[in-house]
Amino acid sequence: MRPAVVTVERVTLPPGRLSLIGPAVPLPAIAGCVEPQRRLAPHAHFAIRGTIPRTVLRQVAAATYHQVWWPPADEQVYALDRPPVWDNNAAAWVDPDTGEPLTTWADALDALNLQADPEPVHVVRFGRQVHAGGVTPGTVHAERSIGYITKYITKSAADCHKAETDRQRDHLERLWQELRITPCSERCANWLLYGIQPKKAHGRLQAGRCKGKVHQRATLGIGGCRILLSRD
Numbered sequence: 734m735r736p737a738v739v740t741v742e743r744v745t746l747p748p749g750r751l752s753l754i755g756p757a758v759p760l761p762a763i764a765g766c767v768e769p770q771r772r773l774a775p776h777a778h779f780a781i782r783g784t785i786p787r788t789v790l791r792q793v794a795a796a797t798y799h800q801v802w803w804p805p806a807d808e809q810v811y812a813l814d815r816p817p818v819w820d821n822n823a824a825a826w827v828d829p830d831t832g833e834p835l836t837t838w839a840d841a842l843d844a845l846n847l848q849a850d851p852e853p854v855h856v857v858r859f860g861r862q863v864h865a866g867g868v869t870p871g872t873v874h875a876e877r878s879i880g881y882i883t884k885y886i887t888k889s890a891a892d893c894h895k896a897e898t899d900r901q902r903d904h905l906e907r908l909w910q911e912l913r914i915t916p917c918s919e920r921c922a923n924w925l926l927y928g929i930q931p932k933k934a935h936g937r938l939q940a941g942r943c944k945g946k947v948h949q950r951a952t953l954g955i956g957g958c959r960i961l962l963s964r965d
């Protein structure tokens with residue numbers, strides 16, 4: 734059997750956990766690594782054991798997507814410097830002016846279900862560039878391919894590419910500012926900024942200071958596991 738090395742480029746991921754390959758077709762054993770490109774979009778390489786026609790790979794990539802069904806988070810209701818406040822008596826986050834409790838997570842999901850034509854808040858797809866190449870074990874090409882795939886495994890995401898120009902530093906800053914206020918999970922404190930109490934809300938939440946990996950500069954935009962293995 735001839736192993737194939739597949740590189741998949743230009744993947745745009747929203748915050749949160751993701752499965753990069755959907756279960757559209759059964760795939761043989763794979764190992765992969767996700768790393769940021771210089772423009773900070775996630776980029777993935779996979780080594781796949783077996784022979785798969787490239788046409789099938791392209792079809793699978795084109796048909797693979799992931800939807801995130803969350804309440805809308807595109808319009809910020811509260812500013813970071815005047816967020817909702819925790820009301821101990823009500824055991825709820827409330828509006829800082831009116832004292833009215835914010836929508837609960839369950840109610841926000843119910844509202845989503847009642848919409849006539851609901852849309853997922855995030856849809857993730859592979860980018861257009863899917864490059865596949867066959868590799869024969871024991872060749873120089875195989876060694877190079879393994880080196881290429883594993884190059885960034887031992888580095889933290891922030892060390893894959895250093896921002897060297899003002900433009901790159903500004904880009905990093907803009908992405909951080911945006912992800913700082915973007916909800917990363919159902920329990921993210923940032924939901925408060927959109928008028929929603931996150932799932933299992935409690936009084937210690939701090940909007941804009943969620944500890945989720947996706948918000949941190951060292952792992953910006955890459956919240957899930959960077960090393961992907963199938964163990965079949």
Ligand SMILES: [Zn+2]
Binds near residue numbers: 943945
């Ligand atoms: Zn978060």
